[in-house]
Amino acid sequence: MSQGLSGRPGATGGPLRLGTRKSLMATTQSQRVADLLTERTGRAVELVGVTTQGDVSKALVAQMGGTGVFVNALRDKILSGEVDFAVHSLKDLPTSETPGIALAATPARDDPRDALCSPVKLADLPHGARVGTGSPRRIAQLRALRPDLEVIPIRGNADTRLAKVTDGDLDAVVLAHAGLRRIGRVEAVGEVFDTDQMLPAPGQGALALECRSDRADLLELLGTVNDAATRRAVTAERTILAVLEAGCSAPVGTYAAEVEEELHLTATVAAYDGSRQIRLSASGHPDAAEQIGRDLADRLLAQGADQLMGERD
């Protein structure tokens, strides 16, 4: 199986070293990519656990602007050659490019939707129920669906958040369905939100493989697990974020998918208090993914997206 690649410089030798955070979600998604790569190329892949400053100090994560601290630590290991590549949740990657680092592949996307983790469905939560989420995107869309709910800002990994529901501190929390599957906690889900109810974060449910941009051999090897349709969809979604100059904590939801050779993109920008939302859709040829995203972002801006995002409560 590896015959086509094994003769190239750099493609031979020991196992590929995949740098990963040590959390259950990170190691699960890294191992899945490792197995897929081995299946497609015959190359062995070894996971190299990396402890980042963000894993050591929670305060530091907040101070350094969220998940960026994890991404940067893995990128440093790639640039120094300690590992060959890394697997990230695409939605945690900033939209700006990093010198020397290339996005080598986006494997086929998992479920992009958000899930209500609760013993009951959203409609069955009592009036004024306490729902935990720290994401302005989720807060704004939740408030639009159920203005009576009390939204409680929470932090921590998925298990910590789920424990708040089982302990009775909260009636529900909202988390990405893909992440819950990766940590084996789908049983906690009361309802998976349709994308009509809650638009996911740009890139949610998708993974991103990164390596050094000067390693042509690796780019080819890692490219074997790329899924072209996923790449086009997340390109459209992330272009919205880039044009709006927003990050993963902005009240911006998007979802793109191909239906019958047309790429459909929907995006929402919401006020932090959920009082107003702009929601627009566009479609076009899948090869024009970036242009479709750009045009839709321009339309959102023309309708006041900038102002909306600037309003905090």
Ligand SMILES: NCc1[nH]cc(CCC(=O)O)c1CC(=O)O
């Ligand atoms: N920001 C944290 C994060 N990054 C990726 C996922 C879940 C998996 C994914 O969306 O690919 C999560 C947890 C969550 O939002 O519930």
